[in-house]
Amino acid sequence: MSVQTEQEAARSLLSVERLAIEFGHGARRRRVVDELSFTLQSGRTLCIAGESGSGKSLSALAIMGLLPRAAATPSGAILFKDQELLSLPERHMQRLRGREIAMIFQEPMTSLNPMMSIGQQLEETARRHRIAAGSGAHQRAREMLEAVRVPHVERRLKQYPHELSGGMRQRVMIAMAMLTNPKVLIADEPTTALDVTIQAQILELMRDLQREFNTAMLLITHDMGVVAEMADEVVVMNQGVVEEQAPLRQLFTHPKASYTQKLLAAVPRLGTAGPLASKTERPVVLEVDDLKVRFPLRRERLFTTPKEVRAVEGVSFRLHQGETLGIVGESGCGKSTTGKALMNMLAFEGSARLNGQELNGLKGEALKAVRRDIQMIFQDPFAALNPRKSILELVGEPLLIHHRLALHEREERVAALLEQVGLPGDTMRRYPHQFSGGQRQRICIARALALKPKVIIADEPVSALDVSVQAQVLELLETLQRQYDLSYLFISHDMAVVERLCHRVAVMYSGQIVEIGSRDQVLHDPQHAYTRRLLAAVPVPEMDSRRDFKALLEAFESPNPIKPHDYIAPAQCYIEPNAGHFVAV
Amino acid sequence: MAALRIFLTMCRRPSVAVALAFIVIVVVASLLAPWIAPYDPNEQFFEGLTLEGAPLPPNATYWLGTDLLGRDLFSRIVYGARTSLIIGIVANGIAVVIGTLVGITAGFVRGWLGMALMRLTDLMMAFPALLLAIALAAILSPSLWIVALVIAMVNWVQVARVIYSETISIAAREFVAVERTIGASSLRILFSHLLPHLVPTILVWATLGISTTVLLEATLSFLGIGVQPPLPSWGNIIFESQSYFTSASWLVLFPGVAIVALSLSFNLVGDALRDELDPTLKGRR
Incomplete structure (x- = not known):
């Protein structure tokens, strides 16, 4: 192949031209994607950004030839290496799918076969696409898992999907997609279901692999932070229509479409929240002391000490009137369990007092009365x-x-x-x-x-919402707080949202508070290693701040929360670097 | 008022209207059997058989033909409607009520009571239903009502199992937890939030069950422990004459059609009712 044709191929590896997707018949016909055009080049990343219902995922499925039966593509063309994919028979499409164009989905658990070990699934992929056969397939599976930095490869190969964590599963999915060395990788919200630090790891990994294999990447996301970290070029979609299409820099510095401007303005950015008055001089409404939640496990054998999951281990804090206390942490850290325990939805140990009244052990009418507050x-x-x-x-x-x-x-x-x-x-x-x-x-x-309550526990109240809607709901919460002098316990994994709303912030890690203090102390001057790690992983929707997540790539071993019944956890000690700022040591 | 509105919207679907009409016909026929049936269902007509003793096919005198003993088939089917409806509705009704109570209690209360109830259900399931029915019928001398009771005793098991698992899955949904946080009592959650979600399943069983019940009655009749001859039921008409299927197919065909049409009608009405009671389906059809 001459240099020139190679460049030619690179110029348009995959091009989508005026694609339209419709659903329904007759009068009920609805156009869900309209006039979508873009080209994808080797080694480059194109992001399709948009909120739910924008048609971004359907566009990806159209490229894979996986649109639902009810969908029709009345116009447009998808060209991959000069082949028109929309009219390609299924038999030919199957050869391309996975081999030349691979895809990873949001939820790695549902995309992996739960009945097959990781090794079997990877080897099957290798054999099906004739990458390798026999022991070669095993070898290839090993190599790919190493490429996605999965620790203890030999052991992982024998494990089943449910034995892996979400982040590890997504790594396996990526390994499987990259196994055939595809020309195009389509990733549909690949990190949305993951914690921020895991998200950072996966994004770093994808960048790495792209560099190594020169893959063209089509990344579909709702998160402008992820866009800023990954994209070379961006297509912004809204309700099936392309609002704007521009190189990353231009989009972030000079967004043309009003929708893009609105979208970028709505994204909460870490480090941009205005000042908040301290509420710590106000009376305390909720006092939590040494809260513990433990879930007993079934005995494995007779005569062994029963084990239990220690979901929350000795959490203490105060919530003042009119104040918002944020509890941040990654999945499994016990933040939601804390909220549920305070609502008496779970049995707990320790003490929680609402306006001086003990919540632990309340039943019947007394519990009902407390629920008003x-x-x-x-x-x-x-x-x-x-x-x-x-x-x-x-x-x-x-x-x-x-x-x-x-x-x-x-x-x-x-x-x-x-x-x-x-x-x-x-x-x-x-x-x-x-x-x-x-x-x-x-x-x-x-x-x-x-019921005009005094305290509202908000458990990730905006996480399931689109950013523009998110901003409105947050504003509503703020207005209501001012109006009724409400206190919020705001549980969230999203640092930027917490920064905007919370007067004080507590960081939870494996069932304990590792750092607590005013918002500015915790988020702008973090002292604990875990808080720093958490903050470093947050993708920022800013140009020129593309971050190196390499330091995060090494798996951070989280301690096992399953302990024998009689295990006594070492007491946690805090230092107070500044007034009101406590850090676990 | 609301019931009437639901009834009217249901009738807008042609299949449902036909089904309702058929159910009404069967109900009326069973109530007014003595006036509708042209002959006594148990009278054996001399001219009802050919000289060789074979039953007559449908003709002007005997509209649906005669059976092996020269009785008028149409009259027997009209009277049989009474038996089948009573068995179908009463027996299945009791089965659904018992099954629902057991299933909800076991699924909502859980604990040792739920455990005990479900193990009992498992035990009943493992036990051959027919054997149980035979044993019960043998102890209690068979009559129409006893047969209905026996069938209910056998059929509630499946309902209990299904309602149990449904209850567990609904009770695990988040809105139930939310109800607790606003202070709703268990009874309120049960009646106001769980039961409405179980209605579709209950309705499906209440209607689908009728056909299996009618058939079980037929089986019991065939074994001689069901409805006792000469009292006609759709099931025992079929079983009396099944060996003559090739030579006198009408004897099996007409009661068979009646059974199928009745259970189909109940199914259609049940489906329509379920959809009508589900607000999330409004305006989607």
Whole structure:
């Protein structure tokens, strides 16, 4: 191949031209992707960014020839090495799929076969695409796992998907996708289900592999931070329409489309939040001392000491009136368990006092009475609302249970509550499925507010929402806090959101608080190694701040939370580098 | 008022309207059997058999033909509707009620009570249903109501199993946990939040079960421990004449069609009812 044709090939390895995707028939026909065009080159990364419903994932599926049957592509072309993929018969497509164009998905657990070991799955891929056969396949599987820096390769090969952590599974998925050395790698939200430090590892890994194999990468994401870290060129999509298409630098420095500007403005950025007044001189509403949550495990054998999962190990903090205390940490650190324990949804040890009243061990009427003062908002507004109840029934239920309000009084109160959270009062006859995710979260907030609580525990309340909606819900929470002098316990994994909202921040790691202090102390002057690591991993939606995540690539071994029943954990000691700033040593 | 509205919207679907009409016909026929049936169902007509003693095919006198003993098949089917409906509705109704109670209790209360109930269910499942029915029927001398009871005793097991697992999966959903945090009592959660989600399953069993019940009754009748002849039921008409299927196919065909049409009708109505009661499906069809 001459140099010139090689360059030619590099220029347009994959090109999508005026692609349109439609669903439905006749009058119900809906165009979900319209006039999408882009070209992808070897060794370069193109990001398709957009919120849910923008058509970004469907576009990726169209390239793979995996669109659902109900979808039609009335116009457009997808050219891969001068082959038109849309009209390619399935038999030919199968040869390309996985071999030339590989894909990784958001949820690695559902993409791996739970009945086959990691080794079997990798070797099968190698054999199916005739990369290697016999012991060669095993050799190839080993090499690929090493390439994605999976520790203890030989042992991993024998393990099954459920034995690996989320990050390790995603590494295996990447190894499988890269095994055939594909020309194009499509990654659909590859890090969305992962913790930030794991996300940083995976992103670093993908960059590395791309450099090594000169792969063209199509990265689909909703996270502008990931875009800034990875992309060479960006396509911004909204409701199936391309809003803007530009090189990364231009997009971030001079966004043209108003939608892009709005999107970039809505992204919470670490280090940009305004000052917040300290609330520590206000009275304490919630006092938590040495909170422990343990889940007993079934005995493995008779006469062995029973074991237990130590989800929360001795957490203590104070929450003041009108204050927001953020609890941050990665999945499995015990932050949600802490919230659930405080709501008495789980049995716990230790003490938690709400306005001086002990919550531990409350039952029946006493517990019911306490619930008027402490309420919770959950992460998934889809799951938190009974789909068979109308909004009136759902938001009005606490009023019925606690105050036995008559129907017309409830209607009035529910209408007022809905207006307060920014929904028209007359929507109360509708059912949850008729609302969008953001609106549903507003409904959940209205329900939590119905009893006029003093404390609201918000467990990842905006994590399931699109960024633009996220900003609105956060604003609502702030307004309500000012209005009712509410105290929030704000549980989140998102540092930027926490920075915006929280007066004080506690960092949790394997069931314990490793650092707690005012927002500025913890987020801007972190003392504990884990806090630093967490902050270093947050992708920043800024140009010229592309970070080197190499330091994070080495797996950080988290201690095993399963302990024998009689194990006594070493007491945690804190130092106080600044007033009100405590760091575990 | 709401019930009437649901009824009217259901009737808008042609298949449901036909099914409802058929159910009404069967109910009316069973209630007014003495006036509708042209003959006494147990009278053996001399001219109801050919000279060789074979039953007559459908003709002007005997609309659906006659059976092996020269009785009028149409009259027997009309009277049999009574038996089959009672067995189908009563027996299956009792089975669904018992099954639902056991399933919900075991799935919602859990603990030792749930454990005991589910082990009992497993035991019943492992035991051959027919053997149990035979034993019960032998102890209690067979009559229509006893047969219904026996069938209910055998059939509740499957319902309990299904409702149990449904209850567990719904109780594990997040909105149930949320209800607890707003202070809802267990009874409130059970009746206001769990039960509405179980209605579709219960309805499907209440309607689907009718056909299996009618068939089980037929089996028991065949074994001589079901509805006792000469009292007709759709099941025992078929079983009395099944060996003559090739020479007198109408004897099996007409009651067979009646059974299929009745259970199909109940299924269609049940499906429509389930959809109508589910607010998340509104405006999607």
